[in-house]
Amino acid sequence: MPTFTAFTTLPGKPAAEDLGAAMERLDPEPTGVGVFEIEDGSGLWEVGGYFAQAPDAAALALLAAAFGAAPFAVSELPETDWVAKVRRELAPVEAGRFFVHGSHDSDKVPEGCVALLIEAAMAFGTGHHGTTQGCLRALDRLIGAGLAPRAVADIGCGTAVLAMAAARIWPVPVIASDIDPVAVEVAEANLAANAMTGRVTCIEAAGFDHPRLADAAPFDLVFANILKGPLVALAPDMARAVAPGGAAILSGILNEQADAVAAAYAAEGFAETAREVIGEWTTLTLRRAA
Structure with missing residues (x-):
């Protein structure tokens, strides 16, 4: 049809x-x-x-x-079998210690990596997009630098690949939220596919506006892979939600928008510690003043 x-x-x-x-x-x-x-x-x-x-x-x-x-x-x-097309075109992705793959590539998982399974039918946030890949690489650098969070939040989680990556590394409370109820369902399905049910709390919320997020704050690490406008609007709430000395990984930012986003967060007490460009997208790593 x-x-x-x-x-x-x-x-x-x-x-x-x-x-x-x-x-x-x-x-x-x-x-x-x-x-x-x-x-x-x-x-x-x-x-x-x-x-x-x-x-x-x-x-x-x-x-x-x-x-x-x-x-x-x-x-x-044109009529297209999109799942079959995605399976053909989306090769596994390595981002630091993380290896994101579909079930059709389970036999390609390297030994010693942190493997995350995202099915082709749930392709948004598989790690192939420059924003998700940038966030995973930023997370890998923070792990290498010795970050030891007590609580983690993934705001605008999509498939929850970032929340799952954090939960695989640290046995701490991790909350994944999204404004889209379908994304929350997808996140729960991906947790089940990775045998991680219960390791991440998935909720429907706009930004930090949810009692579960309020109760779990402050967070030592927050991901927000969304868009420039929502990121700038979120900056004051981010400053309240991130613990002093805590980190925020921001993406969904076009390269020409990165300075404006960084400035909005600098005004709220965040210092930029890393910036990575992948294609047309920028990922920012920030630290809140201690």
Whole structure:
């Protein structure tokens, strides 16, 4: 069965959310609608939908005009077995002592490494993306430097690969949170696949806004692999949640955004101790003042 997509851009979150809601009422109905901020400083938002049959071009044109959006770009996607494609294209990844792989590559795990299994069907956060890989390499450096945390948090955990990596190293409380309930389910599934059920507490939360996070704070290590905007907004809460002398590993940052993120955290008492660029993405390692 073919899949059709229709995407547009427009300025401002309220208008984008209203357009997304209006798309839900189209006939034929979309199978899914997404509204995302474009993290390039333009102030534009992307609104898109997926359809099981070709969307009504006239209705899309009317919506774009009504909401002041750019004309919709409509495409037909080829039928693809995405899980099989991911399995073919995603080779195992080594990041310091960590080895991230799918079950189809279980026979390739090197001896002596810390292996983390992420299935191809749960590909976001497998370690192949420069942000996740940068966080794992930053974690490896902190381990080598002798970090011994009493509590760890993974904010915006996705697959929870970072939380699992920390839990494999240290027998301490680890909390993985995500604003997306599906991500929390994926995190729990990945823990089970790695025989780590119960080693990480998975919760649905926006930032640090959850009683379990409040009770477990302060944290000696926090991961936040999200995006520039949420990272900057999170800086004051991060300063309250990280213990004096504790570390924060931040990613989801385009290279040109790194200085702005570092400045926001410097204003909250964090010092940059390492910066790594992988492709177009930067990972920052910070220490809160003791």
